[in-house]
Amino acid sequence: MPVSAGSVPQDAGGDSTAGPVRGLGPKAASTRSGRRTITVGIVGATGYAGGELVRLLLHHPNVRLAGLYGRNRDKEPIAASHPNLGATGLVIDRAIPEADAIFTALPYGAAAEMAGEIVARGSALLDVGPDFRLHDPADYPRWYKFDHPAPELLAQAVYGLPELHREEIREAADRPTTIIGLPGCYSTATILTLAPLARAGLIADLAVDAKSGVSGAGREPKPDLLFSEVNESVRAYGMFGHRHTAEMEQELGEQGERGAMGSRDANPGVATVDFLPHLIPMTRGILTSCHVRTTRPVTQAELDTLYGEAYRDEPFVQIVADAPATKHVFGSNLCRIWVRVDPRSGKVLALGVIDNLVKGAAGQAVQALNVLFGLPEAAGLEQYPIAP
Numbered sequence: 001m002p003v004s005a006g007s008v009p010q011d012a013g014g015d016s017t018a019g020p021v022r023g024l025g026p027k028a029a030s031t032r033s034g035r036r037t038i039t040v041g042i043v044g045a046t047g048y049a050g051g052e053l054v055r056l057l058l059h060h061p062n063v064r065l066a067g068l069y070g071r072n073r074d075k076e077p078i079a080a081s082h083p084n085l086g087a088t089g090l091v092i093d094r095a096i097p098e099a100d101a102i103f104t105a106l107p108y109g110a111a112a113e114m115a116g117e118i119v120a121r122g123s124a125l126l127d128v129g130p131d132f133r134l135h136d137p138a139d140y141p142r143w144y145k146f147d148h149p150a151p152e153l154l155a156q157a158v159y160g161l162p163e164l165h166r167e168e169i170r171e172a173a174d175r176p177t178t179i180i181g182l183p184g185c186y187s188t189a190t191i192l193t194l195a196p197l198a199r200a201g202l203i204a205d206l207a208v209d210a211k212s213g214v215s216g217a218g219r220e221p222k223p224d225l226l227f228s229e230v231n232e233s234v235r236a237y238g239m240f241g242h243r244h245t246a247e248m249e250q251e252l253g254e255q256g257e258r259g260a261m262g263s264r265d266a267n268p269g270v271a272t273v274d275f276l277p278h279l280i281p282m283t284r285g286i287l288t289s290c291h292v293r294t295t296r297p298v299t300q301a302e303l304d305t306l307y308g309e310a311y312r313d314e315p316f317v318q319i320v321a322d323a324p325a326t327k328h329v330f331g332s333n334l335c336r337i338w339v340r341v342d343p344r345s346g347k348v349l350a351l352g353v354i355d356n357l358v359k360g361a362a363g364q365a366v367q368a369l370n371v372l373f374g375l376p377e378a379a380g381l382e383q384y385p386i387a388p
């Protein structure tokens, strides 16, 4: 059904859990038809992650899209950038919308420049890019080659991986400034795949070999992403310094600090992660293969318990008995993990798969929004994977 620009009829159906929304003042507590409704804006709506956010939020029972921002756009029909969403009648404008929450899905450095303006209006900021992921401002010139323009805001940001930081995300809702730095796609897959081992202080040495579909690089045209370059070819890139390595070291290192042995030394293998990504001729999906030499011998039964307990109550993480493939999660917010002790070497092999644009980007962003606003965590994210 075509709808008017910027107004999406999301009141029909769904749950009716009325009640106070955590934090963020009266705007966020607005209700329509007795249901909580959060107003949301998307900055960078013309990109892959921005378009995927629109697609997911159109079916979110508690969200109303307040506006879509694209640079140099003025009432441009969304079909110009996302033909799949043309029937929504939505338009993309040049003004950042007023909303309870603003998602930014921009190249690195751009969201940090806008963040002050967004949070000054009282909106919660959820950045899909990397500008609020790393705790230490000195990591930005090191990994991203820019000086962070707003270190005072960075200091208030929460790393938005709900499986590891659910309580901190909830608490961020009650702060005057709410900023969620959403994880990268490789980082999401790899951190989830390794967190139970890190928590138990089991990572003595680590090599991560990962593969991504081409949409992970965004839609900005680049010669090495042409069909003729990528098709029927596989190549490694980002040798010895892919930026997502920084997040893996930060987050897995923190797991160790809270882990059984009480310090980062518990996991010497996460201090300098050997991470090698590869580009694969497919559109979506990430497979991360994590090779771990453990700090002590482990049994399969111990691994089964560790992973089972870590993710038993998680709506989007599934521990599976057969090695997972990217097709098993395509289009969904799921992360599937398989973990085994190699009986020959005694090492652990842990494999994880996600859809980079859903659990690796827009889906995770919606999941964090749900946690932040006290909504059901799976709201808007209940799609099964698409197959074949």
Ligand SMILES: NC(=O)c1ccc[n+]([C@@H]2O[C@H](COP(=O)([O-])OP(=O)(O)OC[C@H]3O[C@@H](n4cnc5c(N)ncnc54)[C@H](OP(=O)(O)O)[C@@H]3O)[C@@H](O)[C@H]2O)c1
Binding pocket: 043, 044, 045, 046, 047, 048, 049, 050, 070, 071, 105, 106, 107, 108, 110, 128, 129, 130, 183, 184, 185, 215, 216, 217, 218, 219, 220, 356, 357, 360, 361
């Ligand atoms: N793709 C993924 O799988 C994925 C996963 C996790 C995180 N991310 C992160 O999410 C962010 C967006 O990624 P993407 O894949 O959606 O990229 P994309 O497809 O290239 O889209 C980038 C968006 O940013 C806009 N933009 C570019 N430069 C800008 C500037 N200087 N000021 C304002 N807007 C600007 C673009 O607008 P125009 O249309 O005007 O160019 C477009 O809307 C990146 O930081 C990326 O690292 C991506």
